Amino acid sequence: MKKSNKGKRWIIPFAIINVFLIENMAKAYEFSWVSDPIRLLCYAGLLCFGLIFSILHLIKKRGLVERRSIGLATSIYLIIILIMLLGHNNTASDIFLVCFMIPLSILTSYYGYMGINNIDISIDIESGIFVILWIAFIYNKLFLHQAGAGKLNSIFYLILLLPFILCIKHKLWRRCLILLLIIAAVISLKRTALLILFLGLIVYLWNRNTTDKSRMIKMFGAIIGLFIIVIIVQEKFSVDILGKFEAMSEDGGSGRADIYKVLLENLFSRSLSSFLFGDGYYAVVNLVGGTAHNDFLEIFFDFGLIGFCAYLNIYRILIKNYIQMKKIQYLYANQFLVSIICFFVMSMLSHVIMIPSYMMFICLFWGMILSDYKKTISISKEKLKYENCNIDIS
Numbered sequence: 521m522k523k524s525n526k527g528k529r530w531i532i533p534f535a536i537i538n539v540f541l542i543e544n545m546a547k548a549y550e551f552s553w554v555s556d557p558i559r560l561l562c563y564a565g566l567l568c569f570g571l572i573f574s575i576l577h578l579i580k581k582r583g584l585v586e587r588r589s590i591g592l593a594t595s596i597y598l599i600i601i602l603i604m605l606l607g608h609n610n611t612a613s614d615i616f617l618v619c620f621m622i623p624l625s626i627l628t629s630y631y632g633y634m635g636i637n638n639i640d641i642s643i644d645i646e647s648g649i650f651v652i653l654w655i656a657f658i659y660n661k662l663f664l665h666q667a668g669a670g671k672l673n674s675i676f677y678l679i680l681l682l683p684f685i686l687c688i689k690h691k692l693w694r695r696c697l698i699l700l701l702i703i704a705a706v707i708s709l710k711r712t713a714l715l716i717l718f719l720g721l722i723v724y725l726w727n728r729n730t731t732d733k734s735r736m737i738k739m740f741g742a743i744i745g746l747f748i749i750v751i752i753v754q755e756k757f758s759v760d761i762l763g764k765f766e767a768m769s770e771d772g773g774s775g776r777a778d779i780y781k782v783l784l785e786n787l788f789s790r791s792l793s794s795f796l797f798g799d800g801y802y803a804v805v806n807l808v809g810g811t812a813h814n815d816f817l818e819i820f821f822d823f824g825l826i827g828f829c830a831y832l833n834i835y836r837i838l839i840k841n842y843i844q845m846k847k848i849q850y851l852y853a854n855q856f857l858v859s860i861i862c863f864f865v866m867s868m869l870s871h872v873i874m875i876p877s878y879m880m881f882i883c884l885f886w887g888m889i890l891s892d893y894k895k896t897i898s899i900s901k902e903k904l905k906y907e908n909c910n911i912d913i914s
Contacts, residue, residue, distance in 0.1 A: 529573075530888070533632035534642060536565045537625060537884045538649055541677055544877050545653060548674050549660045563617055566624040573631030588844070590890055591630050593837040597830040598623040604823045608800030615801050621876040622883060629887020639687075639892050646684045647697060653677055654700050661707055662757075675708035676866070676878045682720050683859040683885045687852055702746070706753040709761050711768070712869045718746060719865060720858045727854045776813045776869070783808065783817045798824035811874045815867035818874065835864070838886070845893055848900070856889050 540562035543555060574591065586592070601619050605611065636642070657674055678701060685701065688694040698721070705714045725742050729735060754760060786807065788795070803821045804812045812818040820828045838860050845853035859882050866872050872879050 527635050527637055530633045530636045530639075530642060532565075532569055533625075533629040533884060533887060534645070536562050536569070536628065537880045538646075541877060541880055542649070542653070545656055545674055545677055548671050549656060563621070566621070566628050569632065570624040570627040574627055577631050577634070588837060588840050590834070590837050590841070590886060591627055593834050594623045594626045594630075597827075597834060598627075600827055600830045601823060604798060604827055605801060607797065610801040618874065618876060619801065622872070622879055625876075625880045625883035626886060629884045630890055631887075633887045633891035634894070636888075636891065636895075639888050640689070642888055643684055643687045646681065647688055647693070650678065650681045650685065650697060651700075653681075654704060657704055658707075672708065672710065673875070673878070675704060675710050675713045676870070677881065678704050679713045679716050680862055680866070680878060680881045682717065682862060683855045683882070683889075686720075686724055686855045686858060699749070702749055703753050703757075706750055706761050707757045707759050709759055709764060711761065711764055712865070714750075714761060715869070716862050716865045719861055721746065723861055724854055724858050727857065779808050779810070779812060780814065780817070783812055783814075783821065787817070787820065794824065796824045796826060798822045798827060811871040813869060813871055815871065815873045818871065835860075838863075841890060841893070848897070850893055850896060852889050852892070856886075856893075859885050859889075 540559055543559050543562070547556075547559075574595065577591070598620065601623075605615065605619060633639070633642075657678060660671060660674075682701065685694060685697045688697070701717060705717050708714075722739070722743065726735065726739055732738070750762065754762065783804065790799070798819075798821060799806075801822050804810075804818050807821070812821070815831070816828070819831050823830075842853060842857050842860060845856060850856075863872075863879065863882055866878065870878070
């Protein structure tokens with residue numbers, strides 16, 4: 521019975537994160553059935569289950585945690601950010617909710633998925649949820665014509681489901697969802713969204729079969745095919761996202777170039793204490809009147825070098841896990857790399873830390889994949905141990 525209950529524990533992070541994000545999109549689109557209490561309950565669920573799962577795991581492992589554990593890296597980041605927030609008197613409840621959403625999502629997902637025997641059901645359900653979110657996005661874009669940052673940026677909820685979509689085993693279904701994703705990205709007119717999608721697909725295609733001698737030709741054909749699809753979608757829906765890329769030299773990436781210039785000029789001219797510990801949450805907002813549109817700069821300014829190093833440590837652990845996955849030819853290593861790229865590009869060009877709900881699908885994906893990877897490693901070790909025990913040395 522205990523084994524069965526543990527195998528179903530993945531439902532908790534899966535339900536919490538998906539309910540929260542569906543409610544979040546409903547709020548962005550001003551649907552009548554949106555409920556703020558439900559979203560707050562999801563916050564509370566992440567906090568409670570993140571702590572409970574972490575404590576149970578520590579008890580089981582007798583306090584020993586692998587250095588390559590994303591749970592450990594995330595916990596370190598969470599503790600450091602908590603200390604920084606208290607040190608800077610950033611004690612407003614909404615600040616804690618924003619800063620803790622990503623680490624708590626990772627913790628809840630990572631430990632929640634431990635014990636699951638087959639992640640296919642989670643992937644299949646998530647693909648169905650993607651279709652629902654896609655319909656909501658298209659309906660708002662083509663029929664409601666609602667403006668506003670929340671509505672425009674809702675495309676990232678779809679884009680960041682790309683790693684899930686790439687895990688789908690049914691080839692035709694996977695290609696259909698990728699096509700839907702390209703259509704949504706093009707008509708959204710969000711350059712960052714299309715860039716994430718293209719980079720993710722290119723990396724996935726390039727690494728899918730590294731022994732294929734003709735992969736360079738196939739890659740070139742795939743890139744041309746993607747551009748053709750984009751042009752067709754542009755003409756069909758009367759949009760011009762490629763023109764927006766051409767305008768980057770004029771608008772500086774929607775003002776990002778000017779923001780980066782100001783922040784870089786001030787980054788090393790601050791006091792030693794500010795350099796090490798930051799100036800507190802909203803330090804960038806107070807300086808430039810808005811977010812940095814770059815999480816690396818945002819965290820460095822808000823939480824200093826110490827918080828910045830804790831943030832980089834999450835990347836370090838993710839990359840180390842990917843390298844190990846690639847060595848053993850883990851089934852979803854390629855998709856895991858795509859998720860890291862999504863996280864990196866979002867962090868470089870957007871404000872994930874300020875609006876962390878964008879990244880919750882990626883957090884769910886990391887929890888699912890890393891837990892499944894640990895299970896794969898464990899099974900391989902047990903199999904090797906069994907084979908060694910049965911070696912005939914006579």
